[in-house]
Amino acid sequence: MPAVKTENLTKIYGTAASSVTALDHVNLTIEPGEFVAVMGPSGCGKSTLLHLIGGLDRATEGRVVLDGHDLSAIDDEAMSMLRRRSIGFVFQFYNLIPVLDAQENAALPLLLDGAPAGRANAAAAQWLERFEMADRRSHRPDQLSGGEQQRVAIARALVAEPTLILADEPTGNLDSLAADQIAALLGRVSREWGRTVMIVTHDPRIAAQADRIIFLKDGRIIDQTILERRDPANIELVADAMKRLSA
DSSP: OOSEEEEEEEEEESOGGGOEEEEEEEEEEEOTTOEEEEEOSTTSSHHHHHHHHTTSSOOSEEEEEETTEEGGGSOHHHHHHHHHHHEEEEOTTOOOOTTSOHHHHHHHHHHHTTOOHHHHHHHHHHHHHHTTOGGGTTOOGGGSOHHHHHHHHHHHHHTTOOSEEEEESTTTTSOHHHHHHHHHHHHHHHHTTOOEEEEEOSOHHHHTTSSEEEEEETTEEEEEEEOOTTOTHHHHHHHHHHHHHHO
16 A cells, blocks of 8 residues: 555646646656655755645545545545654754754653553653653754754654654755755665655755755646665766756
């Protein structure tokens, strides 16, 4: 069973003459454990696709099937539960709670889902240790670098053991070194821990970590590229593809 499948997925904002088609009949299948990057020019529908797959917005037409669940057929309460337990979100600006330390931030999804504090804190500590953040777990966000804050955010996304990680420009607020480290970490999340990862990015160096790149333009998939993992030639391959498709 695919981890994610979209069928004729369409999103239209507005009505009549003022309407804008953000996604136009997108058909996409992502396999369990696959690391997929979505690229394309600004306004091509990248974030809209991620939001629809993550249940943050509803499609105008078509459907998303996530782990066998048709998102168009479930109500808001069931959607909220599915997001909490099956999807981990990572955003560009981290969205950490300033008054909580790293471990408390990472544990938050489990606590909000009613898990005992001991279990939530243990799971958070485990993921922070995997991400080489064990010695920083009692630090608040303002005591951490941008790269460290994003590691905490990824630990928070994984703490409930979701099957799917959705990352929207997760390196867009980082310097090149920290961005490379976060991209490699997301690669490990897929490769070592078996999670399905979908990342929206404009950076070829980040997309080069993926198994497959999906190129969007004007709300449609116009090309896909399969990559060999950790091949240095991927960066040039992705950059050339972006130039060709943007022409």
